[in-house]
Amino acid sequence: MMDEPVPAKAVTEDLASGHLVQRYDRELAGLRGIILDMGQRVVEQTRAAALALIEGDAAQAYRVLDREPQIDYLSLDADEEIFRVIARRQPTAVDLRIVLALFRIASDVERAGDKTVRIANQALALGAAEPEPKEGPDEVPSAELRVLLRGLEEHARGMLEQSIEAVARFNVVKALGVFENESALFEASARVRQHLGQDGAVGLRPDRILCLLTAAHALERIGNHASNIAEQVIYVAEGKDIRYRNREILIETLRHGHAF
Amino acid sequence: MSTTVEEMQQRSNAMTAAELAGGTESRATVGDVTVADPRMVCRDVDVWYGAKQAIKRVSLDIGKNEVVAMIGPSGCGKSTFLRCLNRMNDTIADCRVTGSIQLDGRDIYDRTLDPVSLRAQVGMVFQKPNPFPKSIYENVAYGPRIHGLTNRRAELDELVSTSLQKAGLWNEVKDRLEQPGTSLSGGQQQRLCIARTIAVSPEVILMDEPCSALDPIATAIIEELIDELRVSYSIAIVTHSMQQAARVSQRTAYFHLGDLIEVGETNQIFTNPRHKLTEDYITGRFG
Numbered sequence: 001m002m003d004e005p006v007p008a009k010a011v012t013e014d015l016a017s018g019h020l021v022q023r024y025d026r027e028l029a030g031l032r033g034i035i036l037d038m039g040q041r042v043v044e045q046t047r048a049a050a051l052a053l054i055e056g057d058a059a060q061a062y063r064v065l066d067r068e069p070q071i072d073y074l075s076l077d078a079d080e081e082i083f084r085v086i087a088r089r090q091p092t093a094v095d096l097r098i099v100l101a102l103f104r105i106a107s108d109v110e111r112a113g114d115k116t117v118r119i120a121n122q123a124l125a126l127g128a129a130e131p132e133p134k135e136g137p138d139e140v141p142s143a144e145l146r147v148l149l150r151g152l153e154e155h156a157r158g159m160l161e162q163s164i165e166a167v168a169r170f171n172v173v174k175a176l177g178v179f180e181n182e183s184a185l186f187e188a189s190a191r192v193r194q195h196l197g198q199d200g201a202v203g204l205r206p207d208r209i210l211c212l213l214t215a216a217h218a219l220e221r222i223g224n225h226a227s228n229i230a231e232q233v234i235y236v237a238e239g240k241d242i243r244y245r246n247r248e249i250l251i252e253t254l255r256h257g258h259a260f
Numbered sequence: 261m262s263t264t265v266e267e268m269q270q271r272s273n274a275m276t277a278a279e280l281a282g283g284t285e286s287r288a289t290v291g292d293v294t295v296a297d298p299r300m301v302c303r304d305v306d307v308w309y310g311a312k313q314a315i316k317r318v319s320l321d322i323g324k325n326e327v328v329a330m331i332g333p334s335g336c337g338k339s340t341f342l343r344c345l346n347r348m349n350d351t352i353a354d355c356r357v358t359g360s361i362q363l364d365g366r367d368i369y370d371r372t373l374d375p376v377s378l379r380a381q382v383g384m385v386f387q388k389p390n391p392f393p394k395s396i397y398e399n400v401a402y403g404p405r406i407h408g409l410t411n412r413r414a415e416l417d418e419l420v421s422t423s424l425q426k427a428g429l430w431n432e433v434k435d436r437l438e439q440p441g442t443s444l445s446g447g448q449q450q451r452l453c454i455a456r457t458i459a460v461s462p463e464v465i466l467m468d469e470p471c472s473a474l475d476p477i478a479t480a481i482i483e484e485l486i487d488e489l490r491v492s493y494s495i496a497i498v499t500h501s502m503q504q505a506a507r508v509s510q511r512t513a514y515f516h517l518g519d520l521i522e523v524g525e526t527n528q529i530f531t532n533p534r535h536k537l538t539e540d541y542i543t544g545r546f547g
Contacts, residue, residue, distance in 0.1 A: 018545045090503055092530045092542045239532035 015094050015170050015236060024089055028098060031081045032167065035102055038074045038109045039164030039229075041067065043157060045116035046222055050153035052123035053215050054146050056139075061127075064120035068113060075110040078102070097239060098170075101232035105167060108232075112160060112225040115218040122215040126208060140208055148195055149216065152188040155181060156219045159226035166233040175237075176254055178230035179247050182223070189220040286316035287516075290535045291523040295323035295511075299464055299494040300345060300382075305359035307340050307349065314340045317359070318520040320513060322464065327486060327495040329509035329526065331502065333546060336515040338498045342466050345496065346382035347375045363463065380407050383457030387469040389449030391441030391456075396433050399441040399452055400424060403460040419459055426492075427455035428485050447478025454485065458493075465489065467497040471504065483508050502542050506530045514538040 016028040045064050052061035082103050085091065091099050126140055141149060159181050166174035193216065196209050204212075234242050234254070242250055298321040307315035315337045322328050322345075330338040340349070347368060349355045361368050368378055380403065391399050400420045404410055410419065420437070424430040429451040433444070441452050450470060457465055467486070471479040486495060486508045499505050505512055505526065512529040514522045514537070522535040533539045540546040 018540075020544050020546070024544065092502060092506070093533050093539045095543045096531060 016098050024095075027081070027085050027089070028095070031078065031085060031099075031102055034074055034078045034081060035106050035109060036164060036168055038071055038078070038106065038113070039160070039167065041071050041074070042109055042113045042116065042222075043161050043164065045071070045113060046119075046153065046157045046160060046219075049116040049119035049123065050149070050157070050219070052120050053126070053212075054141065054149050054153070056123070056127055058124060058127050061120040061123045064116050068117050071110060071113040075106050078106040082106075094236065094239075097236045101236045102167075105229050105232050108225040108228045109164075112222045115222050115225070118218040119215045122211040122218075126211050140204065141212060145192070145195055145212070148188070148192045149212075149219075152185070152192055152216060152219045155185040155188050156223040156226070159185060159223045160229075163226040163229035163233070166230055170233050170236045172234060172237045172254060175230035175233040176251055178226050179251055182227055182247065185220060185223040189216060189223075192216040286318075287519040287521060289319065289520045289523060290538075293319045293321060293520070293523050295321045295326070297324045298322065299324045299364065301360075301362045301365075302341075302345070303360045305341065305344060305357065305361060307337070307344060307358075308354075308356040309352070310354040314518055315344070316518045318515075318518075320520060320523060322494050322496055323511075324494055325490055325492075326511060327490050327497060327509040329505035329512045330496065330498045330515060331500075331505050331512060331541070332515035332521075333541065334500075335517075337518040338513075338515045339468055341515065341520075342468055342496060342498050345464065345466055346379045346384055348379075348384065350375055377407070380460040381462055382464040382466060383460065383462040384466045384468065385450070385453050385457055385470045388473050389446060389453050391444070391449050391452050393440065393442060395438045396424075396441050396444070396452060397437040400455050400459045403456055407460050409460065420455075423455040423459040424452075426458050426489070427451045428481065428488070429455055445478070447474050447481060450474060450478070450482060451485065454482075454489075458489075462493060464494045464496065467495065469498055469500060472500065479504070502530070514541060516541070 016032060017025045019025050045067060048060045049064045051057050052059075052064065082099055085099055089095070159178050162174055162181070163178045165171070166178065193213065196204075196212055196216075228243075231243050234240065238254070300322040302321070303319045305315055305318045306313065318337075318341055320328075320341075330342060332338045343349045344357055344361060345368075349357055357369065363378070363381060366373070368382075392402060394402065397420055400423050401416045404416065404419050410416055421430060421434075424433060429448060432448060433439075433452075441449065444452060450473075454465075454470075471482050474482065483504065486497070489495060497505075497508065509526045511523065512526045513520055514529065514533075514535070516537050522529065522533060522538040524534070528534075529538065530542060533542065537546070
């Protein structure tokens with residue numbers, strides 16, 4: 001799947017460089033650097049929040065909460081840098097698309113970071129909740145649910161990681177990879193919901209089910225943010241706004257280098 | 261038949277190679293050079309200065325009530341092309357223009373056409389304001405008088421007043437019409453030159469970097485004026501300011517080494533140009 005032809009410019013050029021004014025290159029690189037830094041931190045936050053939830057590791061949950069403000073501060077830095085580039089350079093064409101896209105990407109990364117906090121909070125709530133009655137399961141989440149949650153987390157984090165890699169060089173192939181993982185993400189999320197929705201089968205109290213559902217939904221949303229980021233990568237590289245487009249047609253079109 | 265950007269880039273690379281080998285072939289223009297309602301129609305225009313070809317098979321329409329911006333690096337041929345549109349190049353020895361340029365369906369290089377009356381129909385505003393060393397009134401009245409539009413004082417007064425109003429200068433000069441045009445500020449002088457052009461009832465106004473000698477405030481006033489003038493005239497403007505092209509024009513044409521590389525809606529050119537040369541130039545990647 002990954003070795004099919006794609007437009008050459010999408011994988012070979014760094015679209016943000018090559019200005020006569022080299023400082024402009026450095027400004028765009030600096031801006032992208034901030035957002036890549038944010039992205040990597042949120043990937044790590046996702047991993048830690050999922051550990052807290054699945055393994056009941058409260059220390060990981062507190063670490064997520066501690067580290068969250070750093071991501072918020074970075075998003076403020078990104079905003080400031082974006083305003084500065086616009087004011088100083090009045091970007092046009094691909095540069096304008098880069099700046100607009102990075103503005104939107106920074107917002108998606110920051111919101112993905114917020115989801116990790118939500119997951120960590122649910123993990124702490126699960127740990128603090130009163131023990132299940134005797135007839136309930138020995139551990140929360142159960143071994144079966146842990147497998148399902150782990151699958152969901154791997155898809156969500158994988159998509160986020162891939163989308164951030166796509167931003168690093170505005171790489172269309174990696175962005176398409178994110179879209180291709182969407183259905184697996186939705187299926188993994190549906191499996192968790194289905195499991196928790198079984199009538200009495202999991203033997204959990206409603207407040208715990210609610211915590212787990214909230215956390216699972218947050219994981220799915222991290223995957224959605226990754227898709228939004230990938231859409232912006234396509235916007236930069238191809239000059240087309242593909243939000244709300246049919247994914248299957250889009251992937252097919254881009255993979256074969258057709259105009260769309 | 262549609263052509264992909266990759267194909268066009270390959271073609272442009274091939275042309276660069278041909279040029280290096282000493283060829284003078286023209287490059288195909290990306291985008292539609294025609295408009296639905298043209299005032300001027302230029303087809304396959306070549307311009308030679310002696311043995312040097314300055315413009316290569318350029319085709320471009322200028323529509324009614326539109327502003328077309330011509331951009332490109334120095335020496336790309338944009339001013340040369342602009343000067344073809346009212347035969348200003350006739351005054352240059354060794355300059356040869358071929359191809360076809362029509363104004364309202366009539367060939368402007370027709371031998372029977374008087375270039376002086378053509379230049380009334382297709383007026384020009386230059387980079388540096390160049391008022392005549394006469395009064396403000398005479399600067400505007402001179403054209404209508406020599407073109408025989410009117411000789412009656414009352415009509416001339418009316419024409420001078422209307423032209424100065426259209427050029428947005430009336431309120432600033434109405435009480436000192438007898439003072440020399442050169443006594444005005446740079447921006448006012450440029451608007452006086454625009455009033456002078458308007459006074460002979462042109463159909464097209466050509467502007468060759470009309471704001472490059474002006475400060476930002478005078479520039480903003482001229483840009484506002486260009487937008488107002490578009491209602492009555494067709495305007496072709498050469499500018500080195502990308503932002504100005506983006507602000508004032510509806511269509512933009514990018515020239516490079518005598519070729520018209522790309523033409524398109526200004527919004528498209530400045531957000532998603534189709535040719536790599538256009539993108540490199542407007543984003544400051546062009547060496």
